[in-house]
Ligand code: NA
């Protein structure tokens with residue numbers, strides 16, 4: 004067997020990405036540039052052809068522009084930006100902090116809850132992370148929260164949406180596995196809630212142990228009497244909470260799709276801002292321009308990533324992964340661990356769509372036939388595996404250097420928040436994720452109990 | 460001849476019964492009949508290109524081949540829809556008769572060639588179900604204002620009945636139906652629909668599938684690639700596809716009844732047949748749609764060929780079969 | 783050298799004007815979505831509860847839902863493609879500054895220059911070249927929506943991929959010219975280019991202000 008350098012191009016693409024991301028050139032263009040460079044190398048080695056670059060355009064159109072679900076993103080960003088620029092969001096979170104003043108890390112807990120609620124409704128990571136960063140991060144920093152804790156809280160609770168149904172990821176998985184999306188939705192609920200619970204316990208514990216990381220509200224701030232408190236709640240808390248309930252409730256209740264609800268939310272936020280006399284033409288213009296910039300930031304990454312992953316796959320990246328796994332020759336549990344490890348590692352570099360496209364179609368037929376003995380009934384292996392991959396992939400949004408949630412957050416966070424704060428902040432949450440993953444592996448009932456009880 | 464190593468982009472997920480598995484079968488069978496000389500690798504929708512972009516990609520040669528149904532390209536080449544499934548159209552035997560012996564194939568190839576694609580019909584499906592409804596439908600009045608997922612020519616017909624149709628991708632249907640964002644959906648056949656779990660959120664299942672009495676699936680190839688093949692290789696592909704048509708139809712007929720039993724007996728689904736008066740009104744709406752679509756000259760030409768053939772076929776069909 | 787800067791400024795003005803105009807598409811996008819919600823959900827509800835009749839509902843539903851939803855992604859497509867360039871000039875695109883923060887200003891400019899030459903220009907060139915082909919195919923096929931009930935003239939939205947990348951290319955060239963002046967120019971032009979490329983460099987201690 005000879006050594007052919009072109010067989011290793013997919014691997015070299017990772018190496019190049021890992022190295023060049025740190026030049027500080029825009030991530031989207033580093034991705035696109037590497038894609039083109041390796042495509043060109045592929046042409047020189049006769050494993051790629053020039054016309055194949057056409058597929059990049061086709062992917063930009065079909066996967067990004069012509070995607071109605073993604074249209075919800077600018078609307079959620081608009082809603083978040085409007086609530087932030089009009090000061091409605093800050094008032095809301097301040098009041099929340101007043102209400103939760105006796106609990107350590109109250110503000111962070113409130114943010115986690117908001118993230119969980121948003122998760123149960125949108126499932127669009129970019130939208131929820133950006134919206135929560137816009138609304139909550141400035142307030143948390145102003146209150147003296149430790150930057151890593153604040154960013155870790157927002158990023159992790161903002162990504163829960165990919166797991167807690169309705170979730171686009173589970174829909175795509177259902178498609179790839181030709182299995183009921185309903186079963187996957189139900190199976191994801193407890194794992195998602197357990198993760199949310201883990202986040203909250205961690206925040207409570209760390210805030211109780213190190214109050215300087217999450218300073219409680221100073222006594223002199225906040226209302227003096229119960230009457231003032233009620234007034235505060237009525238004025239600053241109820242209107243935006245009603246808006247959020249209206250928007251999220253309409254999705255949950257089936258009255259609107261995420262895109263529709265996001266549009267209504269954007270209008271609702273505008274109405275609130277007008278109601279609070281915080282909207283003039285200059286503010287509107289600022290909101291519109293900032294929304295467009297944030298949206299461009301987010302989608303430009305999609306546009307760059309699609310070139311990278313296309314060339315990776317075309318050069319045989321999928322086969323490389325499969326060959327590696329098959330060459331190991333391990334038993335059922337060994338194989339499961341290896342696959343989880345691979346998904347986790349791929350998560351450092353790829354978007355979840357690309358990972359599910361590599362991993363699920365190829366490995367599910369293999370996993371399906373494995374014998375896990377009495378651990379779980381064989382017909383439940385597929386949904387269990389899908390949920391394990393889903394939890395793992397949610398983690399992939401959070402793992403540096405290439406966690407999409409981290410990028411989105413960096414794109415809208417105040418300048419004073421550096422990427423190293425974000426990287427540092429996410430570590431404990433990633434560890435919690437891995438605990439959650441281990442739990443679902445050890446106790447498949449966590450995922451499977453709900454669908455088996457409710458559906459059959 | 461030179462070895463063939465092609466990438467084939469699918470418009471259906473490889474695990475999807477028949478719609479996808481028949482495409483996956485190509486991978487395996489072509490390697491077997493060509494003794495490894497031809498390899499056609501199946502790629503999931505979106506892995507290389509999004510499903511709706513397969514046509515342009517095959518046409519330009521940016522991918523070698525595609526697995527799809529000709530009906531997918533309604534927006535680009537309306538006439539191709541008539542080579543996929545025809546509302547109130549022929550069942551499998553008659554459809555094949557027209558396609559292979561009634562001039563269908565020549566027009567099919569000619570139309571695809573205009574776009575630098577050579578395509579071979581490579582799968583055939585038994586009738587589809589008419590759809591899943593959250594509420595029972597007793598009259599055309601009940602259809603009015605309904606929000607329904609519907610694809611292709613049938614969607615045009617439904618719009619004429621006052622249904623507001625939407626085009627949702629496979630996986631998006633379930634949550635939309637569950638949430639009530641749509642009231643009904645057509646998707647496929649009982650064996651496929653059972654796996655996708657639509658019974659969990661809609662309990663009324665309607666037959667017959669007037670919009671798709673039989674459905675062709677095709678292997679699209681970039682024409683330059685096709686022309687570069689040796690005659691043996693071309694024959695291997697055509698023969699393999701002929702076998703895939705046989706396989707798809709037989710499998711489709713074989714797997715529905717057990718799925719229907721499960722749906723009825725275990726999943727609490729109520730199975731309905733459309734009353735004749737609703738079918739008549741749908742048929743009338745379909746005639747209107749044909750008139751509109753016939754503005755496209757190719758569509759008109761194919762429709763006339765098919766209609767003429769069917770009129771003649773009736774002479775035999777009425778005599779030869781029991782009912 | 784200051785002539786290069788003048789060209790760069792002109793390019794920036796064009797890119798920003800396009801981006802700022804496209805940004806306003808968020809408002810019609812919002813309105814189209816609201817209109818769709820009203821006609822599809824509210825009207826259906828009113829008709830089902832016999833509060834208004836079919837005739838009135840049909841009269842109020844001027845455009846079908848499929849058309850509205852396709853209008854939504856058309857608007858969004860134009861919005862995002864036409865704002866990429868502006869985002870590049872305003873440095874809104876995500877960068878990993880872990881190492882970058884500790885680099886000398888001149889080295890950062892070199893990286894930007896190389897990035898534009900090796901990544902931005904080839905990527906834009908490729909997308910514009912094949913994007914033209916993509917548009918032309920759609921135009922020649924008289925392509926319409928695959929959902930036969932949707933919008934016609936697909937080539938229009940498809941052409942925006944090409945236009946969007948022309949705008950990014952203009953933004954890239956504007957920055958490239960500044961890099962050249964900052965690296966090879968002299969005197970006030972060089973200082974001006976440097977300030978444009980690295981505004982943070984001269985800034986007072988970082989506040990919590992947005993970028
Ligand atoms: Na979700």
Ligand code: NA
Nearest residue numbers: 350399405406
């Ligand atoms: Na990651």
